[in-house]
Each structure stands twice: as C-alpha cells, then as structure tokens.
Amino acid sequence: MNGEELYTLIKEKQPNICQVAAYKAGEKVYSECWNDYQANDCVHIMSATKSIVALLIGIALDRGEIKRVDDKILDYFPEYQIKRGEKTIHNVTIRHLLTMCAPYKCKGDPWSKVCSSDNWTYASLDFLGGRKGLTDEFNYQTVCLHILSGILYRATNRKTVDYANTYLFEPLGIPPHTNYYAETAEEHKQFTIGKTPKENIWFCDPDDLGTPGYGLCMSAEDMAKIGLLCLNKGVYNGKQIVSADWIAEMTRPRTVESEHFRGMDYGYLWWIIDREKNIYAAIGNSGNVIYVNPEEEIVVAVASYFKPTVFDRVDFIRGHIKIFSHAAKMKVWVFGKSEIMKMQYFHLKKS
Secondary structure, eight states, X not given: OOHHHHHHHHHHHSTTEEEEEEEETTEEEEEEEOTTOOTTOBEEOGGGHHHHHHHHHHHHHHTTSSOOTTOBGGGGOTTOXXXXXXXXXXXXXXXXXXXXXXXXXXXXXXXXXXXXXXXXXXXXXXXXXXXXXXXXXXXXXSGGGHHHHHHHHHXXXXXXXXXXIIIIIHHHTOOOOEEEOOSSXXXXXXXXXXXXXXXXXXXXXXXXOBOSSSOBEEOHHHHHHHHHHHHTTTEETTEESSOHHHHHHHTOOBXXXXXXXXXXXXXXXXXXXXXXXXEEEEEETTTEEXXXXXXXXXXXXXXXXXXXXXXXXXXXXXXXXXXXXXXXXXEEEEEOOOOOOSSOOOOOTTO
C-alpha cells in the first residue's frame, strides 16, 4: 500500500486523527497530517500527559530531588491540615499515585471541587485516604493526580512546565512549552473539546503547576520523540536523559484486577499492552497514543482531536499497521486484514 492509499484509509476509517509519526529502528518511516493540521501543530494529548509526568518523576529521582518512590506523600506537605479522623493518608506514597493504587474518598474524578478551588493540590489531598485503608486496588484517577505536580514542585522548586522544558523537552528537541490557565469553566471545557490546533502549552492551575493527569499539548512528531527515548532506555542522541533503570521500572507490568480494562496491565502511568513482549503505550482520550514495541523497535505516535467515542486506536495500530524492513531499509507501512488482538484498548471516559 502506497502513501496515498494509506492517507485515504486513515481519513476514512479514523477521521479524527490529525497527525501520525512512526519510527522503525530509529529511522522515520512515516509522517503525515490530516484535518488541516501541520506537522508542528499540537493537540491536547489528554491522559497521555500522565506518561510524560512519569518520566519527569524519574528524572527527579535520578537527580536526587525525590529520594524514593516509597516516600510518604505528606512528607512533601508538612503544613497540610489533615481532615479530622483521616488516618489512611499518612501511609500513602508516591508509588501509590504512579500505579493508580492510591485510595480516594470519592467516586470518579471530583473535577468541580478541585478545579474551582484556590489550591488544586490541597483540594486533591482532601480526597486522599478513606476508611478502607490501603487496599492496593486499581483506582484510575485524573484530576486528583495533581498531587504529583505538587510533589514535583516541592522537591525541585520548579514549576512543572519549567522542569519539563529544562530536563526533558529541550534535550529531546521538543519546543519549549508555556502554561495555559483557563479563567472560566467554559474556557476549560473548550480547551478539552476543541478540535483546532493548539500551541505548545500545558494546562495549569492558578499556581502555574501543570496538570499531571491531562492538559499537555504536543505534536505527533514530539510524542514520537518521547517514545524513542523510552525505546532506547532513556537515551536520546547519545545522551542519557533518564536512567535505564527508571524506564525498566516504569514499564514493568503490574496486574490490574478489574474487568473494566480488559486485561491490560499498568506500569507507572503507562499502559502495558502485551506483558510477554513488553509492548506499552501512553494512552489518552480520543485516541492519542504513544505506542512502543521494543522487540520490533517500533514507535508510533498518533495525535487526534477530541472525539470521545474512539475505542480502538491501539487495536488499529496493532491489528492494521505493519512496519517492516526490506533490504535493510524501512520502506512502507502495510495494512493487513483485521486480527484478533490479545489486548484491547479500553476507552477511559475520564481520561
């Protein structure tokens, strides 16, 4: 299948895709845009933001700014006033947040209460804990993950976007990002559901702390650089950006005991698509994906505008797109017939 046929197929079958970038063994094999997007335009990658934050936490650990993933969360907020009768929060660690095993006193994401508060970190801490104690149950959260941005700031004295620009984006050749704060609920909504290209921005709270659960805007080309960094065990252009040990720990599969996620495992804010082959992905609502297959040395990044009914983007990558080597050069993408996937992408309503 040639490039023109591929372009048409994606346009017809995956109409909210704006950009695709794919690499095989470090060489770019495909890059294209749809929906009037240019290669350097950005989309809101939604919950794929979480996976980039996992890398920032790893960098802070490598630099000794965060001591251990088993640090107690409250060690970073000694002035925080604990709610009366709350005991569980004392034992919650950074690892609990990274693995989505932190306990919360809420069902679903408390968007309104957190995002209308003066301090999003404290408001998120107010929901942490509960009478059940530490159960290690998988409890996927987005807005309350804001605690991680608070921890990163307390540990480094750098705002989220500044830390990312210095220690991750600049070394990868990703354009510097700036904060974006929505003054009203309507602005917040439009940021999330808007379909037009965005700038290099990161949604933030009133204190300029980037939201770690969503809110980062990137192009597919820059998303692919994140994937290549992970594929190469933390090395990019010969420089160790984050340790190989952190990449290995971050992508180590942990079983998710829930029927809602259809057998996928979880690492540290990365989804593990195939435990045996260690295929993993950053996944965001609307089909925003950074797909990494170490065995075949493949990275595929897909950037998409808002469309909440997209369930199959990882299936689309795994089941229809084949990248292969011919005469030692990566030539084309081949779309085969539909296959039955071992893992299926479960659409996260709140991502």
